Amino acid sequence: MAWVFYGLILGGIVFGIAKALTVSIRTSMYNKRLGEYLEERNVAFKQGILQGRQWLAEFIAEAERALDNRDEYLKNKKHPARKAAECVAEIKQEKKELKTQLKFAEYQIKSYEEYFPALVDFKDAILDETIPLCSDFSNVVAL
Numbered sequence: 001m002a003w004v005f006y007g008l009i010l011g012g013i014v015f016g017i018a019k020a021l022t023v024s025i026r027t028s029m030y031n032k033r034l035g036e037y038l039e040e041r042n043v044a045f046k047q048g049i050l051q052g053r054q055w056l057a058e059f060i061a062e063a064e065r066a067l068d069n070r071d072e073y074l075k076n077k078k079h080p081a082r083k084a085a086e087c088v089a090e091i092k093q094e095k096k097e098l099k100t101q102l103k104f105a106e107y108q109i110k111s112y113e114e115y116f117p118a119l120v121d122f123k124d125a126i127l128d129e130t131i132p133l134c135s136d137f138s139n140v141v142a143l
Contacts, residue, residue, distance in 0.1 A: 057103035065096040 037059065045052035071092060074085035113120050 053107045054104055057100045057107065060103050061096045061099035064099060065092060068092055068095075 041052070041055055041059070044055035071085045071088040074081045074088060119126070
């Protein structure tokens with residue numbers, strides 16, 4: 001009976017060590033990847049605000065892409081749907097690219113509004129095209 005007790009204790013110790021190693025490896029990989037992202041960010045922003053904003057838009061799109069794991073589910077379910085997983089992965093990549101473009105456009109518009117606050121006042125009129133912006137009209141000065 002004593003050997004069962006010692007076996008359980010030894011098993012618990014081995015399990016604890018294995019779990020600690022797994023957590024340590026996972027944390028190490030996370031810290032390495034985080035360091036790479038931060039280095040990429042620093043390089044991008046040193047190249048200029050435009051490059052930094054592009055990096056940030058890609059970073060946000062990649063983070064949202066990582067949360068979308070439907071393709072992994074389709075590949076690893078009891079009866080895998082590999083073709084569907086490939087299709088979902090393609091759509092996921094396309095979605096990431098579109099989100100990158102969207103985020104960048106959002107930052108671009110916010111910058112315009114920050115530097116030219118009058119745009120905010122006329123946003124609805126501009127989008128509704130109630131103010132003509134052709135050079136044929138008297139409200140536009142030709143250069």
